[in-house]
Amino acid sequence: MINRYIIETSKIKDLIAEYPFIINFFTENKIETKGFEEKTYIEYLDHFTEEEIEDWAIDKEKLIEGLEVYINQMLEFLGVKEENIVNSLTIIAGFNKSGEAENFEQIKINKSEIVSIVGPTGSGKSRLLADIEFTAQKDTPTGRSILINEEVPDKKWRFSSGNKLVAQLSQNMNFIMDLTVREFLELHAKSRLVENEEEVIGRIIEAANNLAGEKFNLDTHITSLSGGQSRALMIADTAILSRSPIVLIDEIENAGIDRKKALGLLVSEEKIVLMATHDPNLALIADKRIVIKNGGIHKVIETSPEEKEMLVELAKMDNIIQNMRNKLRLGENIDKSFFE
Numbered sequence: 001m002i003n004r005y006i007i008e009t010s011k012i013k014d015l016i017a018e019y020p021f022i023i024n025f026f027t028e029n030k031i032e033t034k035g036f037e038e039k040t041y042i043e044y045l046d047h048f049t050e051e052e053i054e055d056w057a058i059d060k061e062k063l064i065e066g067l068e069v070y071i072n073q074m075l076e077f078l079g080v081k082e083e084n085i086v087n088s089l090t091i092i093a094g095f096n097k098s099g100e101a102e103n104f105e106q107i108k109i110n111k112s113e114i115v116s117i118v119g120p121t122g123s124g125k126s127r128l129l130a131d132i133e134f135t136a137q138k139d140t141p142t143g144r145s146i147l148i149n150e151e152v153p154d155k156k157w158r159f160s161s162g163n164k165l166v167a168q169l170s171q172n173m174n175f176i177m178d179l180t181v182r183e184f185l186e187l188h189a190k191s192r193l194v195e196n197e198e199e200v201i202g203r204i205i206e207a208a209n210n211l212a213g214e215k216f217n218l219d220t221h222i223t224s225l226s227g228g229q230s231r232a233l234m235i236a237d238t239a240i241l242s243r244s245p246i247v248l249i250d251e252i253e254n255a256g257i258d259r260k261k262a263l264g265l266l267v268s269e270e271k272i273v274l275m276a277t278h279d280p281n282l283a284l285i286a287d288k289r290i291v292i293k294n295g296g297i298h299k300v301i302e303t304s305p306e307e308k309e310m311l312v313e314l315a316k317m318d319n320i321i322q323n324m325r326n327k328l329r330l331g332e333n334i335d336k337s338f339f340e
């Protein structure tokens, strides 16, 4: 929570760095802070002449109080009450399936980082995700421990349902109830006590349509969404509405959505993203990849500059394939011009 003291004493540039969304408040209230970055908000408000205050009906007290309320409401909405902020997740080594110590001491993953998890079938990728979800403390088959913000996490993460540490996005989204997209999102928004429900629902449907190939709207029934559309909806819902600071994704390669945009959306909401994937397009977007072998973390590879460079070529290849797919879908013929 922010209080009046912080607003009165912080420089405008520090307020913007800490609470970037206040730019919206400034714009809405026609507050032009350019040139005043080094001043406090109060100093800015004090620079107006009596005449200007009268002409523009500037209500200083209202603008100070308004900013305080705005910041606190946004923090509440974004789920960043102080105690819920997760800046880092640390995995402390345990043992592989043969009982040998894992090949590392600890791995720290920071907010807004993407980490991919690779390894053969049955090697223990899901086990690692489960350790994180359960915030293991040497009490799972791997003997690993998980730290949050470099400390043994509060038990609330394990047991509270509305305040989960981890949101899981899995390959199969089976909707049981036949609701419209709007009813479905309203249910979620209500259970998460969102105040500006309409606005949030609007943002989610827009983000989801940005990810999905074919558009859908709020009156579409969720049971009639295609696989790609429902996944896009779940990703947008998780990114925007979920308070869980950590998102685990299980194989989104065949999802029929714009996967890169989906990752971008999740990361822009300051979440830690761990995803099991073997798709080079995604695995190389990650900052690191954890390689699992025989139940243990075998090594951690930092994505190299060369690999990052290859993403450009990979994106072109991916585009060619996507275009071919679209043509096929539309019943057209494919020719070699795709490779030119």
Ligand SMILES: Nc1ncnc2c1ncn2[C@@H]1O[C@H](COP(=O)(O)OP(=O)(O)OP(=O)(O)O)[C@@H](O)[C@H]1O
Pocket: 095, 096, 097, 119, 120, 121, 122, 123, 124, 125, 126, 127, 128, 141, 142, 294, 295, 296
């Ligand atoms: N370090 C470990 N010690 C003991 N058992 C382990 C360890 N790691 C994984 N296991 C067990 O091995 C089995 C397979 O692991 P898991 O399901 O996590 O594999 P996976 O890599 O997710 O496989 P898939 O790619 O098929 O989904 C599980 O029963 C899991 O509990």
